[in-house]
């Protein structure tokens with residue numbers, strides 16, 4: 561969801577530990593996230609033609625999305641395997657599956673860059689807002705394609721390009737830069753530029769996917785107040801949690817105040833906050 565991805569992560573931190581630290585925040589806010597994001601999961605499942613009885617793999621599932629929506633759709637005759645690198649995110653995913661009474665979904669801790677499922681294991685592979693976290697997306701896409709059954713499909717969501725695609729993440733990062741001047745991100749291993757739909761489309765075609773389609777979807781996140789919104793981003797963003805680990809309560813309060821001022825255009829008449837976002841869904845067949 562909206563995390564302040566423009567704020568650089570601390571050096572040497574591995575992704576799993578960073579995401580472990582925000583798992584409690586994602587648990588606290590999952591209804592806010594899913595109220596907005598469920599439409600994206602549903603569209604991904606439509607694009608991948610997920611139906612009853614199918615075998616589905618969800619990569620970088622976080623607290624279980626879109627795995628849980630897929631588990632409902634494939635039904636008792638189907639099966640969903642959901643993987644993530646963060647054990648704490650997966651603990652919450654398991655809790656959520658149990659709460660929903662879903663017994664056809666299994667969660668496994670796994671690095672998406674090192675998946676070793678036998679070829680042809682799944683009818684559909686899904687990845688919502690996880691592809692661009694991977695150190696080598698091109699290799700990951702090739703592995704995903706091998707994992708699919710001959711007529712299987714892959715559907716992914718990535719953020720659209722530009723500051724308007726995730727206004728909260730952009731504003732949160734801008735205020736962090738203004739107050740703390742965090743260092744520029746270090747050069748990393750090859751990765752897809754964060755949100756470039758063309759790049760994802762080209763990477764999927766390059767990995768051998770057929771019938772590649774890309775579309776943009778809008779989703780709006782809502783909070784009851786500006787305070788709730790600033791608390792949300794400080795709870796769910798791995799980058800901001802790392803940034804504020806060494807900061808004083810006063811600095812945190814000032815950060816929230818400055819961010820709240822930037823959020824004014826999104827404040828509704830009743831004091832709630834509504835922020836529109838744009839995401840890309842891409843799909844292709846093996």
Ligand SMILES: C[S@@+](CC[C@H](N)C(=O)[O-])C[C@H]1O[C@@H](n2cnc3c(N)ncnc32)[C@H](O)[C@@H]1O
Pocket residue numbers: 561575576579619620621622623624625626643644645646649670671672673687688689690693694695
């Ligand atoms: C933005 S969250 C998305 C979670 C979920 N798919 C959703 O849409 O709510 C990104 C997830 O990617 C996971 N992740 C990051 N790097 C990963 C990797 N190398 N392998 C597997 N999961 C990874 C994180 O632990 C986190 O749960």
